[in-house]
Amino acid sequence: MEQADELLRDISPVQIVLDQMRGLIEGAIGLIPSLVAALVILIITWLVAWAASSLTARLLRRSKARPSLIAAMSKVISILIWLLGLLIAMTVVFPNLTPTKLLTGLGIGSIAVGLAFKDIFENFLAGFLILLRKPMRIGDDIECEGLSGQVEHISLRDTFLRKRSGELILVPNSYLFKNPVRILTDKTLRRITVIIGVAYGEDVDASRDVIAQAMAPVAGDESDREVQVFAYEFNSSSVDFMVRWWAKSAPVDEHKSRDRAVSAIKRALDEAGIEIPFPYRTLTFNEPLPLRDDRDDADS
Known part of the structure; x- marks a missing residue:
């Protein structure tokens, strides 16, 4: 009976819980040196990451790299150092977790993570390549597949477009990396084109001269490049001229220059008596149309 009582005490739930708690406490106490060492490693990692990112930023500023690229490179350097520090800290806390086993686990897990965050990694890589190849600057006006605006900031994932x-x-x-992007302000000046039509009864050479003289002061305020005026095509009710000149590349400057050009050409053609025709339409019918005299209706 005494042996049975001792056996019951040994398998008592309370005793089992107490033994497990005692084991956990002893294990935690045994891990304290390793945890302290891991904490020291993380502190050192933080200091090294901060110093490395600061040094990277300082060196890139000397090379006159764009601010967004400096921030991106500093962040990448900091992330790599933190990954290395975390690996070392984990191997210190868990001695059985060797770097080889940890890297093997990360390799298997990276497949699932890569599939889950494919778009994020794709945008990250695209942002890094955009920053490296310098296709556009902060403040540039761009157009891309129906989107247009001014670039305010380029991060590793998004471009802020105002x-x-x-x-x-x-x-x-x-999206910007895969699709064609028009950088409107890549150069100080860009060429503007408008189409002007004059009536078929007007003299083509005289019309060209009038348009060129009207455009001379307008284009001269923007650039010293020559204004080009070409007889372009025969339209349905007019002979069209293509007028091309250079103006400042910002969209608002383009609109202002286009406004002055259209106003000057219209005023010059009116003063020269050259007609800018309305669209003409000729209607034909298979049978003659009957004509009715309203006076006959009034007499009746």
Whole structure:
């Protein structure tokens, strides 16, 4: 009976719980040196990451790299150092977890993470490539697949695009990397084109001279490049001229220059008596149309 009582005491739930708690406490106490060492490693990692990112930023500033690229490179350096520090800290806390086993586990897990965060990694890589190849600068006006606006900031994931109506659009970097992008302000000047039509009864050479003289002061305020005026095509009710000149590349400057050009050409053609025709339409019918005299209706 005494042996049975001792056996019951040994398998008592309370005793089992107490034994497990005692084991956990002893294990935690045994891990304290390793945890302290891991904490020291993390502190050192933080200091090294801060120093390395600061040094990277300082060196890139000397090379006159763009601010967004400096921030991106500093962040990448800091992330890599933190990953290395975390690996070392984990191997210190868990001695059985060797770097080889940890890297093997990370390799298997990275497949699932890569599939789950494919778009994020794609935008990250696209943003890094955009920052490296310098296709556009902060403040540039761009157009891309129906989107247009001024670039305010380029991060590793998004490009901040301020529309001309004031709204802010966050465009994924992969969208800009995969699609054609028009950088309107890449150069100080860009060429503007308008089409002007004159009536078929007007003299083509005289019309060309009038348009060129009207455009001379307008284009001269923007650039010293020559204004080009070409007889372009025979339209349905007019002979069209293509007028091309150079103006400042910002969209608002383009609109102002286009406004002055259209106003000057219209005024010059009116003063010269050259007609800018309305569209003419000729209607034909298979059978003659009957004509009715309203006077006959009134007599009746």
